[in-house]
Amino acid sequence: MKLTSNQKRALKLIIGGAVYALGNFYKTDNGIVSLSIFLIAFVIIGGDILFKAVRNISHGQFFDENFLMSVATIGAFTVGEYEEGAAVMLFYQFGELFQSYAVDKSRKSIASLMDIRPDYANVRRGEALEKVDPNEVKIGDIIVIKAGEKIPLDAVVIEGNSTVDTSALTGESVPREVAQRDDLLSGCININGLLTARVTKEFGESTVSKILDLVENAVSKKSNSENFITKFARYYTPAVVMVAALLAVIPPLVFQGAAFSDWLYRALVFLVISCPCALVISIPLSFFGGIGGASRSGILVKGSNYLEALAQTEIAVFDKTGTLTKGVFKVQEVVPNGITKEELLEMTAYAESYSNHPISLSLRQAYGEKIERTRIASVEEISGHGVIAAIDGKNIAAGNAKLMRKLGIPFRETDGLVGTVVHVAIDNAYKGYIVIADEIKEDAEEAIHALKEAGLKRIVMLTGDSKPIGEKVASQLGVNQVYTELLPADKVQKVEELLAAKSPRGNLAFVGDGINDAPVLARADIGIAMGGVGSDAAIEAADVVIMNDEPSKVAVAMKISKKTLRIVKQNITIALAVKAIVLIMGALGYASMWAAVFADVGVALIAILNAVRVLNVKNFQ
Numbered sequence: 001m002k003l004t005s006n007q008k009r010a011l012k013l014i015i016g017g018a019v020y021a022l023g024n025f026y027k028t029d030n031g032i033v034s035l036s037i038f039l040i041a042f043v044i045i046g047g048d049i050l051f052k053a054v055r056n057i058s059h060g061q062f063f064d065e066n067f068l069m070s071v072a073t074i075g076a077f078t079v080g081e082y083e084e085g086a087a088v089m090l091f092y093q094f095g096e097l098f099q100s101y102a103v104d105k106s107r108k109s110i111a112s113l114m115d116i117r118p119d120y121a122n123v124r125r126g127e128a129l130e131k132v133d134p135n136e137v138k139i140g141d142i143i144v145i146k147a148g149e150k151i152p153l154d155a156v157v158i159e160g161n162s163t164v165d166t167s168a169l170t171g172e173s174v175p176r177e178v179a180q181r182d183d184l185l186s187g188c189i190n191i192n193g194l195l196t197a198r199v200t201k202e203f204g205e206s207t208v209s210k211i212l213d214l215v216e217n218a219v220s221k222k223s224n225s226e227n228f229i230t231k232f233a234r235y236y237t238p239a240v241v242m243v244a245a246l247l248a249v250i251p252p253l254v255f256q257g258a259a260f261s262d263w264l265y266r267a268l269v270f271l272v273i274s275c276p277c278a279l280v281i282s283i284p285l286s287f288f289g290g291i292g293g294a295s296r297s298g299i300l301v302k303g304s305n306y307l308e309a310l311a312q313t314e315i316a317v318f319d320k321t322g323t324l325t326k327g328v329f330k331v332q333e334v335v336p337n338g339i340t341k342e343e344l345l346e347m348t349a350y351a352e353s354y355s356n357h358p359i360s361l362s363l364r365q366a367y368g369e370k371i372e373r374t375r376i377a378s379v380e381e382i383s384g385h386g387v388i389a390a391i392d393g394k395n396i397a398a399g400n401a402k403l404m405r406k407l408g409i410p411f412r413e414t415d416g417l418v419g420t421v422v423h424v425a426i427d428n429a430y431k432g433y434i435v436i437a438d439e440i441k442e443d444a445e446e447a448i449h450a451l452k453e454a455g456l457k458r459i460v461m462l463t464g465d466s467k468p469i470g471e472k473v474a475s476q477l478g479v480n481q482v483y484t485e486l487l488p489a490d491k492v493q494k495v496e497e498l499l500a501a502k503s504p505r506g507n508l509a510f511v512g513d514g515i516n517d518a519p520v521l522a523r524a525d526i527g528i529a530m531g532g533v534g535s536d537a538a539i540e541a542a543d544v545v546i547m548n549d550e551p552s553k554v555a556v557a558m559k560i561s562k563k564t565l566r567i568v569k570q571n572i573t574i575a576l577a578v579k580a581i582v583l584i585m586g587a588l589g590y591a592s593m594w595a596a597v598f599a600d601v602g603v604a605l606i607a608i609l610n611a612v613r614v615l616n617v618k619n620f621q
Contacts, residue, residue, distance in 0.1 A: 016045035038082035047087035057191035076270040084593035134203040155197035162193025240274035269586040272596035282607035289614040290564035298547040310561035314506035320463035322355040322513035325438040331366035333435040351389040443552040450555035571607040
C-alpha cells in the first residue's frame with residue numbers, strides 16, 4: 001500500500017520519537033552514547049528540514065523557517081543541549097504535520113467541487129452509444145445520461161425524465177425534477193432515470209468547465225492581509241537572524257564574565273522563538289478555509305482579496321428582476337364580476353392560448369388544464385391592447401384598459417394595483433380582471449433583514465420597472481431606497497453616485513443576475529452574480545457567484561468574510577504578542593528551548609486550530 005506524504009511524515013515522527021524517548025529513558029554519563037542516540041533521532045526527524053535549508057541556501061534563499069530551525073537546533077547540539085535540540089525539531093515537525101492535515105482539510109472543501117468533472121460522455125452514433133471524452137463532444141450531439149452518471153455537458157432534455165442532484169454546484173440537498181425541454185447543467189448527477197439530451201455548449205464553455213477554472217484559480221488572488229504578511233516575513237526573518245547574531249557576539253565582548261556559550265544559547269532560543277510560521281501559515285490558511293467554507297454553502301469567491309473586501313461592505317445594491325424576484329410572471333390575483341374565479345381564468349387562458357407572450361404563458365399555467373383547440377372559433381390580436389376571441393360561441397375580450405375603452409365597455413379602474421392587469425369582457429359585459437406580476441423570491445425578505453442585522457448602512461434597489469412596482473417590492477422587502485425606470489446606463493450612473501457617497505474604507509457590493517447587469521457588476525467594488533449556474537456573463541463579470549439563486553446567500557458570504565477576517569486578526573495578535581513576550585524573556589535569559597518551542601510550534605498550532613474554525617459554516621445557514 002502506497003503511503004501518502006502525511007502518512008510518511010507521521011511514520012518518521014513515530015520512529016524518531018521512539019529513538020528520542022529511548023535517549024531520555026536510557027540515561028548515561030557517556031556523552032558519546034547520549035549524543036549518538038539524540039543525533040540519530042534528530043536526523044530521522046529533521047533530516048528533510050536540513051536538506052531543504054541547504055538546498056534553499058544553494059539557490060540564494062537564506063532566511064526561511066528551514067534555515068532558522070536548522071541553525072537553532074544544530075547550535076543546541078553544539079553547546080551540548082542534545083535533548084533540547086532534538087526536542088525542538090520533533091515538536092516543529094509535529095506542528096508541520098498538523099499544519100499539513102489542516103491545509104488538506106480546507107483544500108478538500110474546495111477540491112470537493114473537482115468531483116463534478118465528468119470522465120466521459122455517452123454519445124449516440126446511429127443506433128449505438130459511444131463513450132468519448134467530453135472535450136470531443138460538439139454542440140448538437142445527442143448524449144445519453146444513465147442513472148448515477150454525471151451530466152458531462154450543458155444540454156437540453158429531448159427524451160425521458162429524472163431527478164437530478166445539483167448539490168455539487170449549488171450546495172442544495174434537495175434534488176431537482178427534469179423532463180423534456182428542461183435544461184441540464186454539466187457537473188450535476190442523474191439520480192434515477194434515463195435521459196437523452198441535445199448538447200448546447202462545448203465542454204470548454206460549459207458550466208462545469210467554467211466553475212472548475214474559477215475554483216482552481218480562487219486562491220491565486222491574495223488579500224491585503226496575505227500580501228502584508230508576505231512582505232513582513234521578507235524583512236522580519238533577516239532582521240531577527242541579525243539580532244540573534246548580535247545577541248550571541250556582543251554581550252560576551254561588552255560584559256565582563258559573560259560566557260559565550262550562555263549567550264549563544266540565548267541567541268539560539270531567540271531564533272526558534274522568532275520563526276514566523278504561525279503568521280505565514282495561519283493567515284493564508286484562514287482565507288483558504290473561508291473560500292472552502294463559502295463553497296460548501298454554494299458560494300464561489302474568486303479570490304481571498306474579494307473575501308476580505310466583503311467584510312468591509314457598507315452599501316449593498318440589488319437589481320430587482322431575477323435577483324430579488326424570480327423574473328417570471330405569475331397570476332397573483334383573480335377578481336371576477338358576476339362569474340366564478342375558475343370561469344374567468346378559463347376564458348382568459350383560452351383567449352390567450354395562441355400567444356407565446358410571458359403573460360399568456362402565465363395565464364395558461366395558472367389555468368392548469370389542457371387547452372382544447374376545438375372550442376376556439378377565432379382569435380384576433382390587437383397590438384398594444386390585447387385579444388378578442390370567439391370561444392364556445394361567446395365573444396371574449398381580454399387585454400388592458402385601452403382595449404376596454406376601445407370597445408366602449410365600462411370597467412373597474414385599477415391604477416393602484418401593482419403588476420400587469422388583464423381586464424376581461426364576455427359578450428361586451430365586464431367580467432373582472434386578473435393581476436399578473438413578477439414573484440418575489442422566498443428568501444428575499446430574509447436576505448434584506450440579514451444584511452441590516454450585519455450592520456450595512458444602506459440597502460438600495462435598482463430596477464427598470466415602473467415606479468409603482470418598484471416601490472411596492474421595496475416596501476415589501478424593507479429596502480431603504482429604490483430607483484425605478486432605469487436603463488442599464490442609468491444603473492451605472494446611480495452606482496457611481498453611491499460609490500461617491502460611501503466612506504473611503506467602505507465597499508459597495510452590487511448584486512445582479514449577471515447578464516443585463518454586467519457593466520454594473522464590473523464597476524462595483526464587489527460584483528455578486530445571482531443564478532450563476534445558468535449564466536456565462538455572471539461567472540465572467542462577477543467577483544462572487546451565488547450558485548443557487550438565493551439572495552440570502554449574500555448575507556452568508558458576508559458573515560463568512562467577517563468571521564475569516566476576525567480569525568486572521570486574532571491570529572496576528574496572538575502570534576505577535578506571545579512571540580514579543582518570549583523573545584524578550586529569551587534575550588534576558590529567562591526562556592529555555594522549551595519556551596521557544598511553545599512560542600513557535602505551540603502558537604502555530606493554536607493559530608492553525610483557530611483558522612480551521614472558519615470551515616464550520618453551519619451557523620451561517
